[in-house]
Amino acid sequence: MSDPAARPMTAAVVVAAGKGLRIGGDLPKQYRRVGGQAVLTRTLAALAGHPGIDRIQPVIAPDAAAFYRECLADLSSDLGKKLSEPVQGGATRQQSVRAGLEALSASGGTPGLVLVHDAARPYVATDLVDRAIQAGREHGAAVPGVAVTDTIKLVEPIAPGIGRVHETPAREALRAVQTPQAFGYSALLAAHRRAADQGQDGFTDDGALAEWAGLSVVVFEGDAANRKITQPSDLIDADRSFSRGAGAVSVSPMTSLVSRLATGFDVHKFGPGDHVWLGGVKIPADRGVIAHSDGDVVLHALTDALLGTIADGDIGTHFPPSDEQWRGAASDQFLAHAVELVRARGGKIDHLDITVLAEAPRIGKHRDAIRARIAEIAAIPVACVSIKATTTETLGFVGRGEGLAAQAAASVRLPEILTELDAEAEQTDRQS
Template structure:
């Protein structure tokens, strides 16, 4: 691994703000799943695991925050540390790249070298990144290219869908350009700012913009496997490719998913204190609760519900109250653990629903904060989290204000193969 102190600082801008309309459907292609994980998740992981890339600046569409958060939920925590907060892209690719470059200028220190990469190229390999960084350092502006196998014609349009051949370039001199493209950061951002000032906004890649700005751009060896997902057939092929990856615990997006619903319940008795934790939010109260951890009945119930969907015990199985390391522990880590277990089986969380049973405290004004916190922990859109509250009309321990409780339901989809394996394990247990 390279010594960070002995090499130029390198950042990557990942352009993920496009709509990907040619792929069909309402979900942009960078958020489609291939081999069980989003295209963008795979792209970010490939770049983040490279030792010479110090920081990654994602650029996303203004309405894609929930999609992006789902991508992060499937990314290894250590790799995620290299990611800066995403910035919103513009109406064109050029505007989006500039937004990413400007963000790098104000967060984490200005890099020496920057790679610009398309989110829809998840097959980017380590050796290709090596070549990009090396060429960028040596030449200041470099793009990967692969030789073309088809004969290319330059044509002059003479009618709709018809063109007259103007020239047939020699194939030996042609290259199909890919990303990541590598540039000295100062030179590239200067070129982008100049283009914006002069109203030039038609560049479809940064190599062309750099050429326009007068930079000498070199082409280094690309990678034929570094395909850009553009058509539905590309998505199917990428799904097949990643599904066959050795050691990949995810499953094919084409695998049949089965729905599972499970519930959870938790209760805690009131005790001394001035607040209670509900759904990861600290709520002022005239009493606290008696518990081994922080006593968050909402997160405890949700944790049990999610564990129930994969038939993996309950919260006490994974975090026994006899273990002192969990005394006073924040319950968000319990829910995060259950979420990770579901996703490790290739599962997708569809909805989380909670009902709080308490005479007090009232949660009405905290509802949105609780939903947002649970969505953040679970890595799902806030629209997938519902929370309600009710009293018990003075009946029972809740009605007598002796404690509070929560019940939760979680619905998930699991790959059919996981469901079959669980059924086989259950049958074996009955026979033993």
């Protein structure tokens, strides 16, 4: 590709705001892991690694910030430099693309060319991006297409599930359209604004919108391997492909993901003060706790639980109370350290569960704030954090109001390298 300084800026809008729930489950398909990394991570890495792309504007759903942070955690810092802060998408793909285009305009350095790509197409290859950029520069509006091998029928419905053939178009003139699609940035943004002003919101790809706006759209050679993940079988195929291919990063062909569950427990005695820290949230109280750090029993228990999943000691091992640098320290850094250690092992945190044992203070009205803070520290969705509270029916030191405690459980998935004998046994099982 040419010297970036000698050409107009080329940006890419990556559309990742869809729910993608047709594939099953409650996790959008772009955040499902294939070969150890999220689909979106692989898509962003492929585009960010291309020398002809200068900036990438991700568009995500309003409630997907934690999922997106997980994707970034698996992306190298060099590639991450090309990414702008994500913007929130709309109710339709068209609205999401426009949000990405507007964000590029607002952040300065208006691009000359923009590529629009679906997050669920992680197979995008360097030569396909080359062709997209070249076609976009030469023609102003260009989409990749692959030849159709099946005979296509145009039908008119005559009953539910039944249609009468209206026309059989020649296959030679048909193309199945893919992304990335390439356009002059200003022309595409103007087309999107015009469509929005006129209430035209039914376009499912930017090539169709550009045609509606009067732009001449060309079709360049696509890539049959540039498949879109749509069905559960697509996820299975992608997992196998990335686990065995050059794109495998976190999981190799000789690696499987195994579940680990570990627990943690912490207790602190009440002392002078007017608040306690629970789950990273400062809660007013008629007493404080006696502790070397801030005495957050929730974060301490969670830290031990996560360290337990990787068998790496406990909180005292990593942050000894004899070390004065931790006196009065905020406990969020302890949990963040444990999270980083898990991720450094290629692990994925699935769920964190906490039970607070205390007669007082009551945590009911603080529950949502605590869940949100823990989710933020661990860079996981709030839905993956659970917190409960109970008393001990006036029994023990908790029941006597002498202190409070917390117990926690953490479930993670970690890559486990199989021995050659294990692999041979697995292969034998498959053949038998």
